[in-house]
Amino acid sequence: MTEYVVRFLVGGVVVSTFAMLGDLLRPKSFAGLFGAAPSVALGTLGIAVYQHGASYAGEQSLSMMAGAMALGIYSVVVCHLLVRARLRALPATLLSLVVWLIAAFGLWTLAGELT
Amino acid sequence: MTPIHFSLSSLREGRWYEYLIRFALGGAATVFTGLVSSRHGASIGGLFLALPAIFCASATLIEKHEIRRKREAGLTGERRGREAAALDAAGASLGAIGMLSFAGAFWLLVDSSVAAAFVGASLAWLVVSVAAWFLRRKLRSVRRLRNASGPAISRSRYS
Numbered sequence: 001m002t003e004y005v006v007r008f009l010v011g012g013v014v015v016s017t018f019a020m021l022g023d024l025l026r027p028k029s030f031a032g033l034f035g036a037a038p039s040v041a042l043g044t045l046g047i048a049v050y051q052h053g054a055s056y057a058g059e060q061s062l063s064m065m066a067g068a069m070a071l072g073i074y075s076v077v078v079c080h081l082l083v084r085a086r087l088r089a090l091p092a093t094l095l096s097l098v099v100w101l102i103a104a105f106g107l108w109t110l111a112g113e114l115t
Numbered sequence: 116m117t118p119i120h121f122s123l124s125s126l127r128e129g130r131w132y133e134y135l136i137r138f139a140l141g142g143a144a145t146v147f148t149g150l151v152s153s154r155h156g157a158s159i160g161g162l163f164l165a166l167p168a169i170f171c172a173s174a175t176l177i178e179k180h181e182i183r184r185k186r187e188a189g190l191t192g193e194r195r196g197r198e199a200a201a202l203d204a205a206g207a208s209l210g211a212i213g214m215l216s217f218a219g220a221f222w223l224l225v226d227s228s229v230a231a232a233f234v235g236a237s238l239a240w241l242v243v244s245v246a247a248w249f250l251r252r253k254l255r256s257v258r259r260l261r262n263a264s265g266p267a268i269s270r271s272r273y274s
Contacts, residue, residue: 011145012139012145013138014141015138015142024122025121026119027202028206033245035170035173035203035206036209037210040141040144040148040168042233043141043145044145044149044160046233049225054232060152060161062158064221065222067165068211068214071207075205078200078207079205079208086197088197089177089196089200093170108162
């Protein structure tokens with residue numbers, strides 16, 4: 001239980017810090033870089049190294065690459081849904097989570113088959 | 116001169132519960148990643164390190180702030196709100212390249228030194244993201260210049 005409380009607090013602080021930095025920066029497209037900051041990764045990898053060691057965190061970062069590529073695809077889809085389909089931000093970002101899941105697991109499976 | 120600058124106005128626009136929502140979402144995403152890792156292994160858990168859970172909240176807040184600002188000026192602001200959120204998404208797509216560099220650098224360095232892995236990966240994210248943003252900006256300005264000179268050339272050719 002204590003582990004998850006620590007995870008929650010560490011994750012909350014790191015994510016809020018990056019989000020506030022993004023709020024402060026202009027222009028908006030530059031601030032968007034902080035929307036894809038590795039904030040959850042920093043907290044999680046820190047705890048992973050402490051609890052399970054470097055090789056466990058290394059394994060997590062390897063599959064994080066597939067997640068990051070999926071995030072790129074996700075962001076482009078969100079952009080198109082907002083501009084072309086004229087959806088509001090909440091439905092556009094939530095609907096695109098399906099795209100992220102398909103892309104992330106698709107790339108992860110593909111990388112597994114290639115290695 | 117660099118076009119990047121700080122603006123404190125967005126902090127004044129923010130409400131306390133919006134910061135609380137982001138804190139809770141960040142905490143929940145970290146807990147969720149930990150749960151996935153412990154149930155399904157490090158490899159599947161690692162995928163969720165790049166989950167755009169926070170992005171949903173950030174884009175929605177950006178749109179909301181923009182709409183609020185335009186409504187105060189007597190406009191609906193929905194189109195402007197969507198455009199602001201789309202700009203944020205465009206930036207996030209470049210940030211994803213930075214995140215990919217973060218993961219690659221961390222993977223390469225973690226076996227030799229944990230501290231070097233965190234520092235190197237964070238630097239890789241910052242340098243690659245900022246470089247990608249500047250490159251995109253440069254390409255857009257070159258394209259804009261070409262488009263501006265294009266019709267003039269065609270006019271001179273056919274006149």
